[in-house]
Amino acid sequence: MTDVMDYILRRRSIRAYQPREVEPEKLELLLRAAMAAPTACNSQPWEFIVVTDREVLAELTGVLYAGHYNPAAAIAVLGNTRIANNSAARQFWVQDCSAAAENMLIAAAGMGLGAVWIGVYPMPSVIKLVTEVLHIPEEVTPLCVIYVGYPAEEKPPRTQYDPYRVYWQRYEPRKRRAKVKNAKYL
Ligand SMILES: Cc1cc2nc3c(=O)[nH]c(=O)nc-3n(C[C@H](O)[C@H](O)[C@H](O)COP(=O)(O)O)c2cc1C
Numbered sequence: 756m757t758d759v760m761d762y763i764l765r766r767r768s769i770r771a772y773q774p775r776e777v778e779p780e781k782l783e784l785l786l787r788a789a790m791a792a793p794t795a796c797n798s799q800p801w802e803f804i805v806v807t808d809r810e811v812l813a814e815l816t817g818v819l820y821a822g823h824y825n826p827a828a829a830i831a832v833l834g835n836t837r838i839a840n841n842s843a844a845r846q847f848w849v850q851d852c853s854a855a856a857e858n859m860l861i862a863a864a865g866m867g868l869g870a871v872w873i874g875v876y877p878m879p880s881v882i883k884l885v886t887e888v889l890h891i892p893e894e895v896t897p898l899c900v901i902y903v904g905y906p907a908e909e910k911p912p913r914t915q916y917d918p919y920r921v922y923w924q925r926y927e928p929r930k931r932r933a934k935v936k937n938a939k940y941l
Pocket residue numbers: 766767768769770821822871872873874939940941
């Protein structure tokens with residue numbers, strides 16, 4: 756297996772963290788991974804807020820109702836079409852910023868860190884709360900928050916490969932119900 760497959764499979768949502776801080780250089784590496792992501796017409800419509808201050812972290816995790824965990828750091832991924840290189844960002848910023856977020860998750864796995872994606876956009880109430888806590892201006896939209904820390908739980912690497920979700924050349928009638936019954940959330 757190639758290294759890159761190894762890290763992709765090793766990336767799991769880690770929601771329990773050691774109290775230990777994450778070194779600033781490692782957080783910067785995550786941001787370098789984020790900003791290496793592809794964007795439509797290379798518009799790069801993103802900004803990031805790195806939160807390491809315990810008070811701000813507590814406020815942030817407090818408003819993220821599906822994110823009441825205790826990470827050592829959190830990186831908010833923001834879409835800002837005004838600072839983007841071109842207007843492609845108006846239609847594609849969600850995909851652009853999602854690519855950046857996923858890059859961070861894979862990089863974190865490769866660095867022995869645990870991370871999880873906490874969804875913000877498109878839930879208006881969550882966007883509002885995160886915007887207030889992080890003092891985000893009106894024209895900027897938080898897409899998600901990536902929690903990061905040294906892991907305090909282990910999860911096995913895995914793919915969820917399902918050949919029934921794959922067609923070759925053209926779409927065909929499904930051979931069976933593709934939805935996984937009782938799919939595990941955690
Ligand atoms: C758009 C998006 C939003 C998510 N939001 C949350 C969240 O709010 N809280 C959480 O604990 N996990 C969240 N996750 C993580 C998923 O629950 C997780 O990726 C999924 O259960 C599969 O597990 P795995 O990441 O270990 O492969 C989110 C993932 C994505 C892609």
